[in-house]
Amino acid sequence: MNECPIEIQLTAYLDGELPTDQATSVEAHFASCPACAQEMAALRSVKEMEGGLSAPEVSKHEWDRAWDAISKRIEAPRRRALGFRWRWLAFAAAAAALLATAASIRSLQTRPANPMAAVPKNECIVDYVETSGGYSSMYSYSPDADVTIITLVPSAAPEEPPDHASGKS
């Protein structure tokens, strides 16, 4: 290797992460390049300090307390999920009951209570009801079409009494 290796190769060489052929080339380069040799020495000094890194001891009590906290956090979502499931079931049951009740009420309101509900389809029932004011009402109801027609017709005029005074008969 005539040119200086790229810097990150120095770190990889230091950590033994370079393939063998590249590592051999880098080693040969150090022998002839004081700058790279100095850079490698500086990186090695940092790496040697890494071995001194340590963490404080954790007691059994501290580990157990941490585990208790973890267990509670893990358990909490399961309890919430179970509670939510029961609440959802109760809500669904209430909603179903409400819908059934509404459907019943709707069913009762759809057909007026009248004896003509049992009338077969395609038949019309005509009823004749005499009203006052010189008119009679007639209404016909078709169960099939769910239509009620009300017709007002003038009542028949009463016959004029004979005019005995004029002698006409």
Added chain:
Amino acid sequence: MSAVEDRHDDDAELVRRTLSNDRDAFGGLYERYRERVFRVAYHFVHNKADALDLCQEVFVRAYESLASFRGEARFSTWLMRIASNTCVDFCRQARVRKAGELDEGMITGDERLPETTSTPRPTAGLEREEARAALEAAIAQLTPEHRAVFILHAVEEMSYEEIAQAVGCPIGTVMSRLHYARKRLRGLLAWFDRS
């Protein structure tokens, strides 16, 4: 079968039992990896109480996402990914300061430890403890992403490939970040070179 493969199979069995609602199985995974997770967290935040809180967070996240562990990588690598992400998230959300030591604003352009630190300027016979403390303080000056790669390699002795899987980036990026981290640390600790 090697010891590593045995452990891998053991981890897979514990994962399977945990997913079958065996809480003791997850406790087994906790006991097996709690110290590794704690070490990583501690070197991120350099505070024991915060590190224990982060350790809890890591295991809760691991439990919640355990169904997504497919067994393609080792469980330890998968767990280290969660630990790394959790610690990086923590550091991004909070400014990590070591009271009485380095302050970010005090790092000058020549990247030397400032004269005003409470640690006296070392002589040639620098105490190991002072060197360790200085290195810990310098690590805290790295960005979370560089800190993650450096800690996983220096503390957990993970290979570049394992680190790449843990942090979710190419091996080249791992190499680059680790190199930059060491150069930055070297600059921050320049007075060590002189001694």
